[in-house]
Amino acid sequence: MPKTLSPDDIQQFREAMRHVAENAFATRGAEGVTMRELARELGCSAMTPYRYFRDKDEILAMVRxxxxxxxxxxxxxxxxxxxxTDHSVVSEAYVAFALDEPHAYRLMFDLAQHASVYPELAAASQRAWRMLGEHFERLVTAGILEGDPQLIGYAYWASLHGFTMLALANQLPLPQVQQPAGAVNSPTREAVFAQIRRMLWRGAQAQHG
Incomplete structure (x- = not known):
């Protein structure tokens, strides 16, 4: 008879599975991963994950x-x-997360799962968007930015996401620390990011007088 699982047992297994699955899904794609492979990489029997998850999609939803x-x-x-009056700290945190955790970032935005089936995933994604929305609502309310806060938020999100995905794909100039010697006039990734922030900020700034 299977051992009765305690809340700690369940949490420990789920956390171990999350680490294994995040790398597997990010590197092989959702279709390229099976429950049997995840079990083998975790070092357990092929049927053990089914004590904790309905299927592979539920594991993916947990990871995301x-x-x-x-x-x-x-x-x-x-x-x-x-x-x-400063929006740059949030923008920098956005990009820093993606560069620190590229596997996680790609899984967040490269895939879609039904919110009604995975309410915890829906709540987590809404938490991130709600934070961005509230940030720009405060700036508009304070008269620092002008326009629809949601529209401004989506514009920032789209721009930051585009920059981030290009950076992750190594399609942008090198960071300052990786610039080759003698590249005096070559732009850096940091310079591109700073230019995006300036353009977005100036475009949304309230015009006074």
């Missing part, structure tokens, strides 16, 4: 929800320390 929650926590922490 955890990533969204870490992402939202990073943005929330940045927003709490940012001066009221």
């Amino acid at each position: 929800a955890a990533a969204f929650n870490r992402f939202a926590a990073r943005l929330e922490a940045a927003a709490q320390t940012a001066p009221e």
Whole structure:
């Protein structure tokens, strides 16, 4: 008879599976991963994961929800320390998360799963978007930015996501620390990012007088 699982047993197994599955899904794609492979990589029997998860899609949803929650926590922490008139801290936190956790970031946005089937995933993704929305609502309310906060938020999100995906694909200039000697006039990835922030900020700034 199978051992009765305690809450700690369940949490420990799920966390171990999350680490294994995040790498597997990110490197091989959702279709390229099986429950049997995940069990083998975790070092357990082929049937053990079914004691904790319905199927592979539920594991994927758990991985993505955890990533969204870490992402939202990073943005929330940045927003709490940012001066009221400064948007750059949140933007930098957004990109930093993606560069620190590229597997997690790709899984967050490269895939779609039904919110009604995976409410924890839906809540985690909404947490991240709600944080961005509230950040720009405060700036509009304070008269620093002008326009629809949601529209501004989506514009920032789209721009930051585009920059981030190009950076992850190594399609942008090298960071300053990797620039070759003598590349005096070559732009850096940091310079591109700074230019994007300036363009977005100036475009949304409220015009006074």
